Amino acid sequence: MQKTIKEINQKIKKKQAVIVTAAEFKKLSLKHRPEQLCKKVDVVTTATFGPMCSSGAFLNFGHSSPPMRYERISLNGVNAYGGIAAADAYIGATEESSGNQEYGGAHVIEDLIAGKEIIMKAHAKGTDCYPRRETEARISLGSINEALMFNPRNAYQNYAAATNSTEKTLYTYMGTLLPAFGNVTYSTSGELSPLLNDPDLKYIGIGTRIFLGGASGYVVWNGTQHFTGREKNRHNIPLGPAATIAVTGSLKDMNTRYIRAACYEKYGTSLFVGIGVPVAVKDAATARALSVRNRDIETLVFDYGMAGRPSLGQFNYEQLMSGEIELNGRRIPTASLSSVKMALEICDELRNRILSGSFLLTDAVASLPGNNKIHQLK
Template structure:
């Protein structure tokens, strides 16, 4: 048994033993759980993939004379200005003004909110255009100017839903190509897409939310941020395998961090043909090894994690709930799974390569004493269920 304080003391003295979730299983197999739990202080987890529910609050400061900004665009991408003067929220999936979307199906969606966020973090010069109705204290009614992230007072990423605990594997049972947020799916189950870091993924290594909670310090694209709430659609009450690992989406995290501290290689705009734009993000979460149980759960392997294979042509949009089969991540990573006797090629939208890089970077930061673990100020709910939207009369 170790406490958060003891672990942080070891981190600060540069003596912490840190392994990644990719390395810990073999280590525990070799040393045994009891000895490894004594020795190891932190296991680092990570993921890199599209996370649509992402965005940021920007504060521009005041021009002379002042404007309240009731409508605003950054690089022609609409931002939400229905908050205080010169504050806006830029969302990852917002399309650029004039984008034909799916009018000429399938749309290309070359640039949108996620790409603006990428450019902002990369330090590029961006255009701001804003309108206002004019008030006595904010008389300006229009402004067009250029800025970089360094000119802003704040650029705070606030993501209501990141780090899905597990996720669907998408296939297409219809006879035409479909274009989804899980990529292009060829007819007749010709290919499948999954999107999870599997054994490296944060919430798959802490399936019952024992160490990851509200207030947990996280590595968000290179910046030190934290979990500010349960993520939207967080639903811990789900089917789980014997080791406690959810067999569906389940938990999510709401994350925030200062964008001025982020690294551009972990903040990337996404264009999904026929679907829209998004933002791919790198997230790392340290798991403090408080006891043997916590350690045991970080030893989960790809082969022990099941994901539901779902048809995205009918079953997903029509919400039938049908699961064709469950596939484990070891099978998925082999590049081919078998579904009802047919071999199906598998691709990923989540980058294991980047997730591994993040887990190693975070481990190095902890070893150097630069990144401390934090005790949650509140746990994530364990028994929440996801409610549907009912269409009804008033």
């Protein structure tokens, strides 16, 4: 059996499509074979809600009078990149405020979405065409032209877990790693995660419509550090960080329920991004891939206390999500950094949007690169 996106969209419009969340689909997969699942189900909603540092937004403030090319820009004291055209800037999630380490670009983005006013200050050298050299203004999402989230690397397909062998507490983007293997942290929504449900990127590609922070957004390219050449396990799941996606969507359509600023002690700021991807159950092979369970998804535990972060072992997410793992004969508590509860909520929300007819599926315009390698800085 083979279904096209066009056929599935027609069923959605006629309110005849069967749409289930990833969690519901896993339950169905225990009772039915992939061939049957493909007949029964048209769309499976997948999602993730985790801290994604490689996130930010392009803003266009509108021109001042007299005109000015905003060169050095700050938003609530957080530097934004102004090295593009006159009234454009990029605010990155991890850029920290000069005065407050706990407030960064991520907080500016969340405040904008919340409808709050932001103090924008800009300086320029002044040119014949842009004579003004200084400005200060109160901006908000409603007062600026565009606010385009553009995240160069989101929704990592798998990620390594972290622990710490040293005698010192390590403060990392993987959370607080307590001394002497005091804990293990990991970051994924596991069997709910979009790229783990489409391991060969057969559905997700350039142009795929997604749920991004509450808005309808798009996959625009592969994400940076896209590493589809990563070794896979016997369940066709990469053993560690692999594929990634670059995504975009308008801040004006987002909701602070699905975009939250984060601050990791002695590391800095980051952004919780909620991403949902509906996967069309086009054929039995897709249904088989969508049946992946946490026990099939394995990752490596890296020692963040040692140079080169050596791997200390391989575990599946059923083990990691159980609350503890056994490492070198010791039971070590585990904790997540990514919210499974929010991922479940986004799966539900996306399902409802598709059911209501407000969110249709897309055929990718081009595939994301397969068998890609990544380089180290030489």
